[in-house]
Amino acid sequence: MIEIQNLHKDFGDLKVLKGVDLSIKPGEVVSILGGSGSGKSTMMRCINGLESITKGKIIVDDFDVSKSNDLREVRKRCSTVFQQFDLYPHLRVIDNITLAPIAVLGQSKEEANDKAMELLNSVALGDRASAYPSQLSGGQKQRIGICRALAMNPSYLLLDEVTSSLDPEMTAEVLDILKILSKQGITMISVTHEIEFAREISDRIVFLDEGRILKDLPKDDFFSESGGKSDPRIARFLSKMGNV
Amino acid sequence: MFDLSSMTEYVPAFVEGFIVTAQVSIVSIIGSFLIGVIVALMRVSTNKALQFISLCYVDLFRNIPFIVLIFFSFYGLPEIGVYIDAFWTGCLTLSVAVGAYVAETLRAGIINIDKGIIEASKSFGLSKFRIYQKVIMPIALTTSVRPLGSVFINLILTTSILSAITLNELTGASKIIASTTFRPFEVYVFLVIFYGILTFILSGIIAVWHRHLNKYNGVA
Amino acid sequence: MYGSDGFTIYDIQLWAEGLSVTLSIFLISSFLGLLLGCIVGLVRYYRVPIIGKILMMISEFLKNSPVLVQLFLVYFGVPALIAFDMTPNLAAIITLTGNTTAFIAVIVISSIEAIDFKQLEAARSFALSERLILSKIIFPQSLAIAMPLLVGLAINQLQVTSLISVIGVIDLTRVGDIINQRTFEPFLVWPIIGATYFIMAKSIERIGARLERRFSAYHISNQI
Helix, strand or coil: CEEEEEEEEEECCEEEEEEEEEEECCCCEEEEECCCCCCHHHHHHHHCCCCCCCEEEEEECCEECCCHHHHHHHHHHEEEECCCCCCCCCCCHHHHHHHHHHHCCCCCHHHHHHHHHHHHHHCCCHHHCCCCHHHCCHHHHHHHHHHHHHCCCCCEEEEECCCCCCCHHHHHHHHHHHHHHHCCCCEEEEECCCHHHHHHHCCEEEEEECCEEEEEEEHHHHCCCCCHHHCHHHHHHHHHCCCC | CCCCHHHHHHHHHHHHHHHHHHHHHHHHHHHHHHHHHHHHHHHHCCCHHHHHHHHHHHHHHHCCCHHHHHHHHHHHHHHCCCCCCHHHHHHHHHHHHHHHHHHHHHHHHHHCCCHHHHHHHHHCCCCHHHHHHHHHHHHHHHHCHHHHHHHHHHHHHHHHHHHHHCCCCHHHHHHHHHHHHCCHHHHHHHHHHHHHHHHHHHHHHHHHHHHHHCHHHCCC | CCCCCCCCHHHHHHHHHHHHHHHHHHHHHHHHHHHHHHHHHHHHHCCCCCHHHHHHHHHHHHHCCCHHHHHHHHHHHHHHHHCCCCCHHHHHHHHHHHHHHHHHHHHHHHHHHCCCHHHHHHHHHCCCCHHHHHHHHHHHHHHHHHHHHHHHHHHHHHHHHHHHHHHCCCCHHHHHHHHHHHHCCHHHHHHHHHHHHHHHHHHHHHHHHHHHHHHHHHHHHHHC
16 A cells, blocks of 8 residues: 655755645556646655655555655565666666566575566567667567566556657557556556556546646546546646547 | 897896886776775765765875875885885875776766666665665776776876886886987887887777677667 | 985975976976967868878877876987987977877867868858868867867876976976975975975866856857
8 A cells, every 4th residue: 555645845946746645555556647747757756765755754555755764665565667768778688677686685596587587578578688778679678677677576566657758669569568467456556648548557547737636536537528527627638638 | 320229138127117017007007996986986975074085085186296196105105104115105106196087987987877777776675785786886887998998098107107216117127228228219219109009009908898898888 | 414404494485496497387388289289280180191190190109108208208318319408498398398289189180070060061162261261160169179178188287297307307396306305304395295286286277167168158159
């Protein structure tokens, strides 16, 4: 369970998050929508402690993100897939995936390698295990990014605009994998611009606007005329994103 | 005029000098590298005191001529009861002085690493030590091979100054040869060309090594 | 007792004289090196046959060998070859000028080459004279690119001047050596000499930073 209580985040004078309350239950798939500057990526970064919290609280499975002793436990449970992939450029694909399981979870090299190969095969990249990230396409890199996150056996998978750096064809190959994952019972929190994708995989949609949650609705309500779309800001956003 | 034929009998003395230059260089490269790594880590640490000390160190040793430093050590160390010969005085001073340049080069390599990569490693719960050990230092070291190579080639050229504290390395040995043969022009022209070719060969090796180690970046 | 140990008031005078020798030789060789380096760089840039190649090869050897050896070559080697009455100061100026020239030439070439080539083609297509292209297009932009490199070089060359003490020029370092030999106070003498160099280097850095700001502002406003 992830519990966000009255979360505030300032960057100097700029108030990015102005009191966000959100709780995510195990097994839920939640998509966070919102325009650029709405604070959605910042919120994601707060969850695993990449940004310090100005005010409020984030509790992940009884561990407090802002306590440095707890942070390591939080990070073991939450794995992130990043917009820019952020693979380790100097490591081969297989070592990208096994680095944290060995160093953080204390897995043996064989154990981590076996698991990594299993994951690579599941995204059809088993033959690229010894390639370097620079030798892969964007879509392939992001599939490795997903494997790297899953190798930690996370309770929560955080997806931070994972397709924003990809062209449409590659976007499709990444989304296909995530769709399969969403049906396997892993808790997913996804910040995305892909409305159709959000609609397909999510249980719930959270709409952020200017640092506050504007709507937090089950998927079907959110996309109905009487639900989310009744709010002019959300209607405008959806039509701008090509969804009527 | 230009005559090297009578020089053959001095080849052994020259080779001996070269060996001393090589020894001083190797010891000092290792020493300055170790100091440089530590100081670079201090430079990028979040501890204000460590930052300040390392900044002072780098600033000081990059702005004072090496010959002043070597005279300071050569005359100063015995005063405080440290009796080491010219060879070790040279190694020590070179390591400390060049360590400042190594530190700045590595620091540049460290701060140029994409922040996202470091954040990614943080997000998976890697400890600070592990992030430095597994991510930051390997990347910084491989991207710094070429600039570090320049620093170390400069170190080799700087060893010539140790002739001023009576060490008969390449330049010191050549000075003796020049004065006994009365052929200073030939000797020093040869020496300039010798150092030049040595530098050229080393730069070539470093460039190849750099390309090899940075293959993952799509450099090659 | 060996002579008079301890410092005297004349040591300050000696220090000042050493400082002025260091500064003069630094300024003279930097000025001459800048001038010659620009000429060598342009000769190379315009691909003057043979001479350009030879000059660059000499530059490479000057850049890649110890300045101390170059000093020995000029001070001991040249007079032995052509029976010439060489003074330490002259040898110092010749050597440092040559060394600075080599570095400047490389900076000149790389700064010119860093300019967008299309601009030059455009200028040439308007039939601007080569002299005009050089003074109005190449020079101002190259200067902005070269400025940080020139400042770095100046700080380096200031330190290099200390080597001339080895061939007997009474510069700041030699003054330090003389006073140190007499007083046996290395922990006082060398830190003072070191501090003098440090302050000079920092001054160049400060002046350089100001120049860099000025020229880079020029560079940007010219691009708009």
